[in-house]
Amino acid sequence: MANNSTDSLPTVDENFALNQQLADQLAQILAYWHQQRQRHQRASLVLMGSKAWQTTLLEASKAQFADWPSELLWLDSKANRQHLRHQLGQTRSAQQAGLVVDMAEGLDIEAITLAEGLLPGGGICCWLLPEETAGLPAPSEHPLAKLLSFPWHAQDMTPHYALWARERILNADQHLVLLETDSMNHQDADSHINRNITHTRPPSTQPPSAELTALSAEQSQLLQLLYQHFRDQVTQQPASPTLLVAARGRGKSTLIGHLLNRLLADVDTPYQIALCSARPEQHQQAWLCLNPKHQDTVTRWAPDALLAQQPTLDWLIIDEAAHLPWPQLQKLIRHYPHCLLSSTSAGYEGSGQAWQQHLRPWLDQHFSDWREFTLTQALRWHAEDPLEALVRELSGQVDHQLSEQGGETAGLTPLPLHHLSWQCVTPQDLSASQRAQVFALLTESHYQTRPRDWQLLCSAPNYQLALIWHNSQLVGALWAIMEGPLPDWGPERRLQGHLVTQKLRQHHQTPALYSGRYARCTRIAIAKPYRQQCLGKQLVSYWQSHPHNIDIDSFTVSFGASPALWRFWSACGFHTLHLGVQADAASGRCNLIMMTPPQAQSLRQAYDQIQNWFQAQWLALSDEFQPLSHDLISVTEQQAWQVIWQQHPDWQVRPWQRTPPHQRQQALREYVLGYRPYEAVSGALIDWFEQQSEEKWHWPEAELLRWKQQGQSWAQCRQAWSASSGQAHIGRKGLEALLKARLQAILDFY
Numbered sequence: 001m002a003n004n005s006t007d008s009l010p011t012v013d014e015n016f017a018l019n020q021q022l023a024d025q026l027a028q029i030l031a032y033w034h035q036q037r038q039r040h041q042r043a044s045l046v047l048m049g050s051k052a053w054q055t056t057l058l059e060a061s062k063a064q065f066a067d068w069p070s071e072l073l074w075l076d077s078k079a080n081r082q083h084l085r086h087q088l089g090q091t092r093s094a095q096q097a098g099l100v101v102d103m104a105e106g107l108d109i110e111a112i113t114l115a116e117g118l119l120p121g122g123g124i125c126c127w128l129l130p131e132e133t134a135g136l137p138a139p140s141e142h143p144l145a146k147l148l149s150f151p152w153h154a155q156d157m158t159p160h161y162a163l164w165a166r167e168r169i170l171n172a173d174q175h176l177v178l179l180e181t182d183s184m185n186h187q188d189a190d191s192h193i194n195r196n197i198t199h200t201r202p203p204s205t206q207p208p209s210a211e212l213t214a215l216s217a218e219q220s221q222l223l224q225l226l227y228q229h230f231r232d233q234v235t236q237q238p239a240s241p242t243l244l245v246a247a248r249g250r251g252k253s254t255l256i257g258h259l260l261n262r263l264l265a266d267v268d269t270p271y272q273i274a275l276c277s278a279r280p281e282q283h284q285q286a287w288l289c290l291n292p293k294h295q296d297t298v299t300r301w302a303p304d305a306l307l308a309q310q311p312t313l314d315w316l317i318i319d320e321a322a323h324l325p326w327p328q329l330q331k332l333i334r335h336y337p338h339c340l341l342s343s344t345s346a347g348y349e350g351s352g353q354a355w356q357q358h359l360r361p362w363l364d365q366h367f368s369d370w371r372e373f374t375l376t377q378a379l380r381w382h383a384e385d386p387l388e389a390l391v392r393e394l395s396g397q398v399d400h401q402l403s404e405q406g407g408e409t410a411g412l413t414p415l416p417l418h419h420l421s422w423q424c425v426t427p428q429d430l431s432a433s434q435r436a437q438v439f440a441l442l443t444e445s446h447y448q449t450r451p452r453d454w455q456l457l458c459s460a461p462n463y464q465l466a467l468i469w470h471n472s473q474l475v476g477a478l479w480a481i482m483e484g485p486l487p488d489w490g491p492e493r494r495l496q497g498h499l500v501t502q503k504l505r506q507h508h509q510t511p512a513l514y515s516g517r518y519a520r521c522t523r524i525a526i527a528k529p530y531r532q533q534c535l536g537k538q539l540v541s542y543w544q545s546h547p548h549n550i551d552i553d554s555f556t557v558s559f560g561a562s563p564a565l566w567r568f569w570s571a572c573g574f575h576t577l578h579l580g581v582q583a584d585a586a587s588g589r590c591n592l593i594m595m596t597p598p599q600a601q602s603l604r605q606a607y608d609q610i611q612n613w614f615q616a617q618w619l620a621l622s623d624e625f626q627p628l629s630h631d632l633i634s635v636t637e638q639q640a641w642q643v644i645w646q647q648h649p650d651w652q653v654r655p656w657q658r659t660p661p662h663q664r665q666q667a668l669r670e671y672v673l674g675y676r677p678y679e680a681v682s683g684a685l686i687d688w689f690e691q692q693s694e695e696k697w698h699w700p701e702a703e704l705l706r707w708k709q710q711g712q713s714w715a716q717c718r719q720a721w722s723a724s725s726g727q728a729h730i731g732r733k734g735l736e737a738l739l740k741a742r743l744q745a746i747l748d749f750y
Contacts, residue, residue, distance in 0.1 A: 025178050026060055032176040033065075033124060040121035040382040044390065046169055048129040049180025051104070057178070058100070058126065069098030069124060075111050097123035104130050107165055108143040109395050109451045116391045117248035121381035127169050131180060133159070144455055149483060149497025152461055161458035164432050165394055174386035218377045219255050226255075226340075227262050229371060234271075234314060239337035240367040243359075245344075249380030249388075252342045253319055257289020259340075260317070264294045271314040276301045276332070278323035286319055303328055310335060318342065325585035326358060337367065357447050358587070365634070396439045396454030415470060415530060423467040424546040427457050430465070437474040438465060445525035447587060464519065466543035468526075468535060476526040476539050484553075486514040491675040500556040500593055503578060507680035508613060509670050510606040516553035516598060519543075540572045544596070554598040554607070560589030561628055563640035569594050576650040577610050579618075581625035581679050590627040609663070615654035620683030623711045656687040664688070669747055672740045682708065685739070692746075700725075701742045704735060 029045060036043040047054045062068050097119050101112060119125065145154035170177060215223060229242065246252050264270050275298055277283040283300070290298060299311070303324055306316075316336035321329060322343040333339060341359075363370045378385060427435055439457055443449040457463065462483070468476040483498045488511045494502065500520055501513045521543075526535050544555055557574060559565050566576070574594035583590055598604050621627060628641045645651040656664065664684045670676045671685070678685075689696065689705045696702050703724065707717045714732045721735060 022056065022060065025057060026064060028176065028178070029057070029061060030065060036124075037122040041174075041385045042116075042119055042121060042381055042387040043124040044127070044172065044175040044387045045124060046127045046129060046175055046177040047180075048170070048177070049131050051128075053180040054128045072098040072100045072126065073115065074100045074102065075108065075115055099123070099125040100128065101125065102128040103162065103166060103169075104128065106143045107162065107394075107455070109455055111143075113391055113395045113451055116387060119381075119387070121385070125387055129166060129169065133163060133166070144452060144459075146496070147452070147456065148460060149462055149481060150486065150495040156461040158428050158459045158461065160428055161455045164458065168393055169390065172386060172390045175390070215255070215258060216251065216377055216379055218375060219251055219258070219379075222373055222375065223255060223258055223262065226259050226373060230259070230263060230315065230340075231266075233338060236369075238367075238369075240369040240371070241333055241337060241363060242340045242370065243363075243372040244340060244342040244375070245372060246375035247378075248344050249378050250375040251377075251379040252344075252375060253283065253285035254289050254379075255375065256283075256286040256317055256319060256340070256342060260286070260298060261289070261291050261294055263315075264297055265291075270297045272312060273297070273315045273317065274299045274301050274306065274311070274313050275317050275319065276303055276306055277319045277321075278303065282323065283317070283319035286317070303332060307331055307335070314338060315340065320344070325588075327583050327585070327588040329359075330362070330588065334366075395451035396436070396443070396457075397451070415475070415533065415535075419470060420475065421469045422542050423465070423469065424543060424548050425465055425467070427460075427463055427465055434474075438467065438477045438479075441474055441477050441525050441527055442479060442523050446523050449523070464548070466539055466546070468539055470530075474527065475530050476535050477524070478521055478539050478543050479523040480519045480521050480543065483518045483520055484514065484516050488514050491670075499558055500595065503558075503593060504610055507578060507676060508606075508610045509667075509675060510610060512602050512606040516600065516603045517551055518554055518556050519549055519552045520556045520558070536568065537572055544573075553600055553603055555596045556593070557595075558591055558593045560584055560587035561592035562589060563637060563644060566592065566594075566644065570648065570650070575611065577607075577614055579614075579621060579627055581621065581627045583627075589633075611650075612654055612659065613663075613667075615650075615652060616656050616659050617680070617683040618651060619653045620686060621679065624682060624708070624713070625679070656684060659684075665747065668743055672744045672747070678736060685743075688743075699742055701738045704738065 032045070033043045047057060058072070099112075099115055099119060101107065116125065144157070148154070148156070169175070226242070226244075233239065233242070244252055244255070260273060264273070275283045275286060280300065280302075287295065287298075287300065303318075307328070313336055316332065316339040318324065318329070318332065318339060319342050321341040324332070329341075333341075360372075377383065378388070381388065427438070430438070435457060439449075439454050442453075457479070462481060464480045464482055466478040466480070467474065481497070484501060486495060486498060486501065489495075491505070491509060491511075498518075501516070501518065504510060504513055521540075524536060524539065526539075543549065544552075549555075555574070557569055559569075561579065570576075573596050575597065576592065577595050578591075578593035580591035595607065598607055622629075622645075629638050664687070667676060667681050667684055668688060671678065671681045686705070686709045689709065696705075699705075704717060704721060707720060712720070714735065717735060718731060721730060
């Protein structure tokens with residue numbers, strides 16, 4: 001990663017010698033930094049001016065201040081988020097910790113959010129702002145450029161987010177703001193700087209290392225509650241999970257370590273306890289808090305290894321549980337119901353809002369006695385830390401309390417339509433406060449809304465919003481991406497974005513779809529007080545009929561398959577065209593694609609072909625992969641799906657004989673060439689195998705095809721093939737290569 005420390009700063013310009021004005025600014029930096037260290041808060045230093053002047057101040061601070069951070073981690077558009085935990089670990093002291101955010105290089109808000117959460121009290125974050133807005137990042141350097149759909153490029157991003165973030169950084173409370181013009185014009189900067197610094201709180205006596213060495217009063221109280229709860233739970237049947245939830249920097253991992261010490265010291269025969277997390281460093285703090293003798297007792301596991309080996313445990317501790325895929329987390333809880341799940345409550349990491357939205361209802365359904373405990377006091381830094389408040393705002397995590405603003409009776413009486421106002425706009429048409437309301441509602445309602453979505457909502461060029469307002473209060477929001485047309489560069493070329501058309505092209509080889517213009521709904525939400533009044537359907541209808549979308553050929557949507565969502569979109573005129581067979585890591589559900597029938601004749605022919613093929617392929621998908629019937633879907637939901645399959649035309653099985661032979665042969669040829677995946681042709685392949693003469697039983701691959709005909713998984717086929725052929729190391733690709741070779745030989749013959 002470029003620019004990792006102050007060692008890589010440019011050389012100080014000789015024209016910026018330490019004159020009296022710069023010396024005064026260094027004195028202000030030192031006084032402010034020491035003040036924040038006394039409070040056990042992070043210092044937030046804003047330097048607005050030229051890069052040479054900013055470099056001079058940072059280099060001079062490093063040279064003049066003996067306890068200045070030994071390295072400053074630069075968070076620019078090239079920052080590697082995967083390395084941040086290693087470069088700024090939780091156990092690093094405040095004397096070592098510092099961040100630099102250079103707005104001229106672009107803001108990666110997710111990298112900033114992660115790094116800020118690891119920066120301890122007493123550390124420093126330096127915000128480098130260009131003096132003029134023209135100095136904001138060049139389009140080619142925008143950190144979100146790779147997330148834009150084709151053909152949009154970085155230069156198409158609007159500056160709305162960068163300008164808004166710049167204004168918020170300059171006007172944040174308790175930040176030290178220094179301007180280059182103050183030093184160059186020989187002005188006394190004290191009045192400008194001190195208006196953003198408050199001196200009302202007395203200095204804290206809490207040492208910076210308190211999180212690592214001692215428990216707070218809140219932690220101690222919660223330790224006693226958890227300890228008693230765990231002791232009661234050991235013999236309780238049926239067992240039930242326990243949740244420990246808090247914002248970052250509240251000492252969850254430290255509390256876990258002390259809890260384990262208490263439990264293990266209190267019995268003659270130690271409990272069998274395992275620590276588990278998505279990555280080892282995520283439970284490292286809990287491990288370091290263990291007594292050395294207890295480190296020999298507590299085992300550390302990766303979640304996949306734990307599920308594979310399934311050792312006997314009295315307790316399973318999962319730290320940062322939101323980072324585990326939702327299906328994997330469910331399996332761990334089912335197998336180890338005596339478990340403690342600890343995670344942040346922000347909902348922007350790992351599986352996102354799945355932790356907030358899916359876990360609790362699921363626990364209510366399966367474990368009536370589960371308990372939840374919460375830590376609220378900040379320990380890694382002191383309460384009311386200015387940097388925490390600023391980064392929460394920059395990442396869109398402002399609480400708008402949308403679910404309560406409608407009043408207690410808002411959901412009981414239908415809102416008169418003439419009291420509502422409707423909009424179909426780009427996000428840039430809204431004010432910053434209106435965009436914040438939209439993002440708050442979508443975050444509350446969707447499990448995978450991230451800080452970078454807030455950046456994209458402010459600045460991406462191809463987004464559209466359909467909104468319902470009641471006076472100034474947001475009632476409902478639909479977020480859409482405008483897509484197409486696309487160039488047809490062949491079946492092997494994958495372009496950025498355009499999920500629906502490219503997925504359908506991959507499975508059905510229908511390049512005609514690329515000529516269309518589409519509007520894809522990515523999120524839709526109605527505020528809680530206004531639900532159950534058909535406003536969602538009315539919002540979709542308004543969106544589809546709005547004059548802005550008169551040139552749209554078809555409206556599309558993709559979501560984690562559930563009966564309720566399918567019924568909603570079906571009632572809005574959408575039809576099923578694709579069902580994935582792999583469960584999404586966050587939702588635990590397979591991806592379902594629906595689409596409205598296009599009007600253009602060329603597009604309608606492709607649409608009809610895809611729908612007919614899906615109905616013919618559906619029986620094979622449901623038999624072999626069971627994408628809507630796996631063990632993580634409730635019995636009630638499976639029963640609801642059964643009713644849908646039996647009654648709705650979208651899911652009626654279409655005999656393969658009704659699909660023209662040339663289409664089936666072409667699909668199998670495209671599978672052989674690697675243009676279609678197995679899941680798109682498995683039904684046609686089995687039908688083809690059934691039509692072959694009895695000579696097929698002499699093929700070496702005949703048993704493999706028979707196993708697939710019986711609905712066996714690839715893992716089962718791999719085991720059976722290894723046992724019968726002695727080829728122990730052949731995997732799915734090898735087995736598919738055998739099928740493709742046989743297919744090619746037969747198809748070439750004809």
